[in-house]
Amino acid sequence: MEAMQAAAQRGEEELASSEFLTFTLGQEEYAIDILRVQEIRGYEPPTLIANAPPFIKGVINLRGIIVPIVDLRIKFHLPLVEYTPFTVVIILNVANRVVGVVVDSVSDVIRLSPAQIRPAPDFSASFDTKYIQGLATAEGRMLIVTDIEQLMVSREMDLLDSPDSNGAAAH
């Protein structure tokens, strides 16, 4: 009886769960909603954008559309940033825009139920916790479940036009 209930509950959890793409940045492993991911491709040197912040690497041509490339490793102040033939770019589809992010490596696609995602403790300021949906454990690894859309449209990423950034650029 109890076993059956547990099984039923697990079924519900399966239903409510969704798939996440996990990638690594330095020692940390992140998980993002797979529905935001358009494709994964190798890194190619982008075209520089004048006076852009260092974590915006530039723009690339993705089959005729111009896509900005953000290096999350630089954004998150990782000590080692190098571009090898294995460096990958995750092309995201967020807020009706296409944006590429550079990460160390893409690891897995996993399924997480809401119950598996635990609230994150308050970090000190290095990474704004408002973009963190929570922490999850899979196969003994800790995953930082990130709301990538919120992060990408946030003012600190400087990817969107905002009155502020215009004013700053116009100086």
Next chain:
Amino acid sequence: MSIDMTQFYQVFFEESAEHLAEMESLLLGLDVLAPEPEDLNAIFRAAHSIKGSSGTFGFTDLAELTHVLENLLDKIRKNEIPLRAEMVDAFLETGDLLKTMLAAHQGGEAADPGTVAAVSQRLQQLTDGVEGSAGTPVTAAAGAAAPAAPAGEAVAPSAGPGERGFCIEFVPTAASASHGVAGFVAELGRHGRVEVLQQPPQDEPVGFWSLRLLAPALPESVREQLDFIAEKDAWRIEEDRSVGSDGAAAFGFFDDAPGLSDETRGYGFFDPLPEAGGEAEAYGFFAPLPEPEAAPGPGLAGDPEGAYGFFDSLPAEAAAPASAGADEGYGFFEPLPAPEPASPAPVAEAQALSPAQPLDAEDGSYGFFEPLPAPPAAAPAPQPPARQLPEEKHEPGPQAPVPAAAPKVQKPGKAVVAAGGDSSIRVSVEKVDQLINLVGELVITQAMLLQTVAQMQEAAPERLVNGLTQLERNSRDLQEAVMSIRMLPISFVFSRFPRVVRDLSAKLGKQVELKTIGDTTELDKGLIERIADPLTHLIRNSLDHGIESPEKRAALGKNPCGTITLKASHQGGNVVIEVGDDGAGLNREKILAKAREKGLQVSEQMTDQEVFALIFEAGFSTADQVTDVSGRGVGMDVVRRNIQELGGRIEIESMLGIGTRMTVRLPLTLAILDGMSVAVGDQTYILPLSYVMESLQPEPGDIKTLANQGRVIQVRGEYLPVVVLHEIFNIQKAVTHFNQGIMVVLDADGASAALFVDALVGQHQVVIKSLEANYRRVQGISGATIMGDGHVALILDVSAIVGMGKQQMQRAA
């Protein structure tokens, strides 16, 4: 040349709908307590554009309402009145009403004239600063202002039996403005009851009058008197059917639209024709053909047992085939004036009154637009009548005069799709753009393959090389062919203007001749649509401020009839449109004085070009009096902004007393740009070729410094500020000394600068891609493109870069 304005109606409707939507979204986002000036300006501009174009197209009801709206917006914009929440409500309500009115012109339900009057009253009250709650006083005022019947219903309560209503509208000449009009109104009063629906303000007697006369018949003398007090093309009379007492007796009594009377070919000149069939209540409504006696033929030649053809509003399609069937003449209708707010929707009435269908079944009489085979005289002509407009074939849309469209005439707004027999098709611009994008991709892919093969050198099989060469040729042809789909002759825009000039010159009491040159110059459809507004502004401006009154011209020894010249031509990769007038010219001193008054930084040393460019500043107008034509100073800044958005620029040349010439330079299309690629370090940038004047290799010592900050270079005796691209963009450079690189002299908006780059790479046609679609605006960059090797190159924003040069100099000075 006769112009069928109906072909532009669809564009007008779409544009106005866009403006309304924009206005609404801005209004909704407005913070009442602290409104953004830019938003207020944008709302004002939207209203201004609607007013301008509805005036152009003769939709006077729209123009009148937006004029009131604009007045209030203008005061708010200038901080003369604080914005209040109830104003926003009133604006939104006005926007809704305008939408309804637009829909009415497109064949929808007519707007309630009571509402129109109420809204306009309310706006007026807000403008005058009357503290009125949105409720009762307004309604009361509306009742007083609009005693007319609610829309759509046939009988006004005030109309007695046998009485009919006539709307009389005119613009009196200056001479008869005060006394002549008063006498005329008094004279009308002897024939029936007269209501003044609209009159110009006391201090400005030359203006738009609208009267309604309730009388059993229209006195013969009225027309003569009108001819006396107003220019012969500045008045019209039409029956106000909202007060017609019964449907059967109703007949249209139209004169041609004001401003067009000297067109002799087929107008809607509707007269009762009781003799046609011997039936007293049978009336035809059709164009008088060259021989008046032929007129009754098509409509009534059969058995008019109480039958009458009745077409209203947009009779062009119906009349043309029918009369062509009769005697090969054709009715060429000028667009009729917009129905007065008080008159019901003509479409609905046409259906209600037209017994064509039932009668047709009963006794074989027929309506005009029933394409019946039986009586040959009335059957629509098998061939569309030859129309003279050469551009007709490009616009197969709403007005395509194919016979199959005739039955649809009862709903003119909906007869959009022309039936077969035409050699063109209507395709959405989106599909064409998609095609252009795909071809662009193909060309890039092709270029990449070609480059790969070139790298293989000897190793490439000959057949592959040959095949690729063939592919290159084909894809280039394909690209050209696809691009040409979007190309249209500029006559599409130009043909609007004779009407604009005619109406406006009549209104302003000026004599103006419009000359157009280069009508067949082709440019992109997207440009055509978006250049019309700015050009209209320029022409209105020339007419209002440029051309002097006939008396003044005569006194100056000029031909009393002024000339406005519109000229289009291709120059390199540009389309150049000139709007020239032989009027008063720009007064440098007056502009400078006005600029100082406005607090702009000016000096006597400025060149004429720079001074004249000041008239493009927002809110800048040297007009002494604000008319509803121009003088508010919105027009010109919108003009410049619109043209810049199109990737073009505008220049003014003027001589006091001789005339003014405005030159608009536009790229051929919006999608492709002639560019020069320049290298800085390992980056490639594209400079739009139209801004590049020359390039030179500086000698050591050519570059001088100013206060050790700003750098200048002397080119042909002129010192130009030097903008160093790798410095402003913070990129690594390959060259270290000025004499190793290249100076590119750029010219934008009359200002010049020298841009220092490492090297010139080549010249390309590049497909413009948006950087903002996925990223944001970048200072100094106007867009991006994809080069042959698949890499992205950024397109430089020359105006911004020249501006940076200027700033540097100012900081240094």
